[in-house]
Amino acid sequence: MTDANPPAPSRIALKGVRKSFGPKHVLRGVDLDVAKGESMVIIGGSGTGKSVTLKCVLGIIEPDAGEILINGARATARNREALLSRFGMLFQGGALFDSMLVWENVAFRMRHGAHRRPRAEAREIAIEKLRRVGLTPETADLFPAELSGGMQKRVGLARAIATDPEIIFFDEPTTGLDPIMAGVINELIRELVTEIGATAMTITHDMTSVRAIADRVAMIHEGEIRWQGAVGELDATEDPYVSQFIHGRAEGPIAAIR
Amino acid sequence: MIVLTSVAAFLAAIGATALGLCRATGALTLFALSGASHIFRPPWYPAEFARQFLRIGYFSLPVVGMTALFTGGALALQIYSGGARFNAESVVPSIVAIGMVRELGPVLGGLMVAGRVSASVAAELGTMRVTEQIDALTTLSTNPMKYLVAPRLLAATIAMPILAFVGDVIGIMGGFLVGVTRLNFAPSAYIRNTEQYLTGDDIVSGLIKAAAFGFIIALMGCYQGYNSGRGAQGVGAATTNAVVSASILILAANYILTEALFSS
Numbered sequence: 001m002t003d004a005n006p007p008a009p010s011r012i013a014l015k016g017v018r019k020s021f022g023p024k025h026v027l028r029g030v031d032l033d034v035a036k037g038e039s040m041v042i043i044g045g046s047g048t049g050k051s052v053t054l055k056c057v058l059g060i061i062e063p064d065a066g067e068i069l070i071n072g073a074r075a076t077a078r079n080r081e082a083l084l085s086r087f088g089m090l091f092q093g094g095a096l097f098d099s100m101l102v103w104e105n106v107a108f109r110m111r112h113g114a115h116r117r118p119r120a121e122a123r124e125i126a127i128e129k130l131r132r133v134g135l136t137p138e139t140a141d142l143f144p145a146e147l148s149g150g151m152q153k154r155v156g157l158a159r160a161i162a163t164d165p166e167i168i169f170f171d172e173p174t175t176g177l178d179p180i181m182a183g184v185i186n187e188l189i190r191e192l193v194t195e196i197g198a199t200a201m202t203i204t205h206d207m208t209s210v211r212a213i214a215d216r217v218a219m220i221h222e223g224e225i226r227w228q229g230a231v232g233e234l235d236a237t238e239d240p241y242v243s244q245f246i247h248g249r250a251e252g253p254i255a256a257i258r
Numbered sequence: 259m260i261v262l263t264s265v266a267a268f269l270a271a272i273g274a275t276a277l278g279l280c281r282a283t284g285a286l287t288l289f290a291l292s293g294a295s296h297i298f299r300p301p302w303y304p305a306e307f308a309r310q311f312l313r314i315g316y317f318s319l320p321v322v323g324m325t326a327l328f329t330g331g332a333l334a335l336q337i338y339s340g341g342a343r344f345n346a347e348s349v350v351p352s353i354v355a356i357g358m359v360r361e362l363g364p365v366l367g368g369l370m371v372a373g374r375v376s377a378s379v380a381a382e383l384g385t386m387r388v389t390e391q392i393d394a395l396t397t398l399s400t401n402p403m404k405y406l407v408a409p410r411l412l413a414a415t416i417a418m419p420i421l422a423f424v425g426d427v428i429g430i431m432g433g434f435l436v437g438v439t440r441l442n443f444a445p446s447a448y449i450r451n452t453e454q455y456l457t458g459d460d461i462v463s464g465l466i467k468a469a470a471f472g473f474i475i476a477l478m479g480c481y482q483g484y485n486s487g488r489g490a491q492g493v494g495a496a497t498t499n500a501v502v503s504a505s506i507l508i509l510a511a512n513y514i515l516t517e518a519l520f521s522s
Contacts, residue, residue, distance in 0.1 A: 060393055084399045095394035109398050112303070112405070159398075169397075 009072030011036045011167065011199045012057060017066035018223075019052055026052045028223035029066065039193050039200040041214035041231075043207075043245060045254065049223045050203040054169055057201070058084075085114070088160030088198075089169040093176075094152040096144035096159070103140035106130060106158045113163075129158040133188055150181040157185070161192055168193065170202040174209050186212035207246055210234070219245060221254065289407075289481050296401070296408035307409040314375050314410070314476070315417030319424065321374055322367045326425035329362050330354060330432025338441050350441065351448045352455035354433035359456065359464045360520075363426040364418075365512050368471035371418065372504040376479040379410055380500035383483025384493035392484070407484065410476045418472025419465040426464065463519040470515060471508045478504035 010033040019027040026049045034040045044050050055061040057068055059080045068075040070083050096105050106126035110117045117125075127137045133154040144152055153173070160168055173189060174182035186209050193200045193213070202213055210217060211231065218228035219242050227239045234246060244252030333354050341347045383406060386392050395402045430452060437443040478500045486496035 055393070058393075058397060060396055081399070084397060087397060087399075089394070089397040091390045091394055093389055095390040097391055097394070098389075108400075113399055114301075 010034055010069065011038075011071060012201065013067075013069040013072075014053070014057070015067040015069065017053070017056055017063045017068060019049075019056060019061065019063050026223055027056070027063070030220070030223065030225055032218055032225055032228070034199060034201055036199055037197055039190075039202070039213055039215040040218065041202045041204060041210050041216070042218050042220055043203075043205060043210055044220035044226075045205060045245070048220050050220055051171065053220065054171060054201065054203055058089075058169075083167065086163075086166040087168070088162070088165035090153070090156045090160045090171065090173055092172040094144070094149075094156040096152060096155055098144050100143075101140065102130070102135075102142050102144060102147070102155050103127060105144065105155060106140075106162050108159065109163050126158070126162065129162050130155070132161070132192075133158045134184070150177055150185075153177065153181075153185055154188075157188060157192070161196065164196050165198055167199045167201070168196075170200065170204075170213075172204055172206075173202065173213075174204065174206045179208075182206065182208065183212075189213050205245075207248075210246075285485075286477075286481055289484070290477055292403055293407040293411050293477065293480065296404045297412050299404075301404065303405055303409055306405060307413055310409050310413035311417055313378075314371070314414050314472075315420060318371050318374055318417070318421055321370045322421045322425045323428050325366050325370050326358065326363060326429035327432040329366055330358055330429035330434075331436040333357055333362070333429075334433040334436040334441065338437075347441070348451070350437055350443070351433065351451035354437075355430050355452045355456045356460055358429035358433070359426045359460045361464075361512075361516075363429055364422045364464050364468040364471060365508065367422050367425040368418065368468065368475065368508045368512075369505055371414075371421065371472075372475045372478075372508060373501055375414065376475050376482075376500040376504040377497050379476060379479025380483040380486070380497045381493055383480060384486030384496040387484060387486045388488060388493060402484075407480045410480055411473060414472040414476035415469050416472070418475065419468040422465055422468035423461075426461065463515075466519065467512060467515050470511055474507045474511060475504050478507065 012032075012034040014030050014032045017027055017030040018025075030049070030053055032040075032042075032053075042050050042053065052061060056063045057075075059075065059077075070079055073079055075083075096102075097108070100108070103123050103126040104111065106129055107122035110122040110125060111119070123140070127140050130137065130140060135151065135154055135158070139147065139151065139155075144155065147155065157173075160170075170189060173185055177185060189200075189202070190213055192198075200213070202209070204210060204213075211234075214231040216228065217231050217234055219226045219239075221241055227237060227242045229237065234242070237243065240253050244254050334350055337350050337353045337357075338347055341349050341353075383392070386406070392402045392406070395405055434445075434448055434452075437448050438445050482496040482500040482503070483493075486492045
């Protein structure tokens with residue numbers, strides 16, 4: 001995959017997106033294209049604007065300037081609704097609804113959306129999705145608080161893929177997990193994205209994740225896309241920022257104290 | 259020069275406070291209008307409404323009942339001793355009834371429910387905000403204003419008049435118990451006297467007040483929780499602000515509504 005223009009319009013495109021919170025300029029003109037069916041991973045240190053980028057695409061945060069295009073059309077409330085109807089997201093902390101049982105979390109969209117399904121059917125699909133992420137049917141009737149962190153992540157993953165979305169966002173999917181569980185989640189994400197054929201956008205600072213999940217990688221630094229390219233080009237690049245980041249060096253152009 | 263800058267700083271501080279107040283009032287008004295408008299627009303979430311109605315209404319019954327019972331009793335004693343000064347002990351039943359129904363039932367009930375419900379709604383929504391559950395709703399094609407805020411506003415607005423009515427009855431009964439056991443009223447005379455002087459208008463206006471208080475209670479809980487700051491401290495502040503602002507707004511609204519309902 002190269003930087004040449006794709007034949008179809010990008011699934012998601014950001015053009016010069018800027019966002020400030022008071023005097024703090026978080027995004028200073030982000031340009032990014034994600035093609036259909038591609039797994040894009042955005043890397044960057046903490047506080048460089050990864051999450052804000054994601055939230056701008058979702059419409060949770062309104063950018064100050066710039067454009068966000070969805071399937072080539074400018075994002076409005078209406079086509080954002082269409083985007084979200086075929087959408088799944090895994091949140092950093094899981095963001096499971098703690099007042100609901102595990103299966104009700106997974107089946108939320110099937111129980112509340114426009115295409116409501118009967119309870120028994122929704123439950124069955126939820127249990128199937130739980131099995132897909134490696135959880136037994138017994139977990140379905142527990143509350144999220146009764147599960148370990150790794151299991152909560154899996155439930156979040158099951159909820160994200162419950163209605164076979166076209167676009168999936170992963171917000172720091174391996175944060176707070178032990179290395180083995182992180183490996184399991186990475187592998188699951190890669191499998192699921194390929195299996196569903198979804199367009200995926202992941203933000204992370206875990207390089208193991210990047211290598212396991214990404215087709216393409218973009219590095220964000222100080223609110224701008226510093227570098228982007230195929231995952232295979234990552235190690236060959238001479239960009240000092242990328243090289244410092246992927247090798248986790250304390251010395252380099254990126255200040256260690258932020 | 260130093261005097262000038264300190265005067266300017268002083269004026270700037272006043273200006274910043276005033277602007278902040280305007281901003282907060284505007285944000286709250288927009289939030290209230292948006293939340294209320296979602297009550298009337300589909301999709302609706304009846305299961306969510308039922309849960310909130312049970313939580314806000316049914317589980318507040320003990321608190322409101324106890325408040326009304328003791329207030330009714332104390333009111334009877336106070337009015338008796340006050341009335342005795344000009345040989346008007348016989349007004350106890352009617353004044354207890356009117357006082358409970360028009361003022362104390364809705365206001366004290368409202369304040370008690372504000373403490374209970376505003377706090378728990380603010381803490382719940384605040385925690386959902388902090389743990390990104392509110393954002394998660396958006397990503398699941400569910401508008402949090404519709405799913406979280408509208409059902410709570412509606413539930414509290416309907417539940418509060420019912421609670422106030424129950425409180426009215428229990429409060430009058432509190433007065434009755436004290437009147438009969440401690441103040442030597444004949445039970446039948448007490449009831450007849452209550453009935454004679456209490457009008458439908460008294461009751462209805464009290465219930466209208468209660469509905470307004472219910473809306474305020476849920477609104478402040480939702481608003482503070484929805485806009486909660488980060489972490490445990492943010493949620494704590496949201497909870498405190500919800501109870502304090504709901505209580506003050508209830509008392510202010512009570513004066514305005516009393517003026518509007520009774521002055522005519």
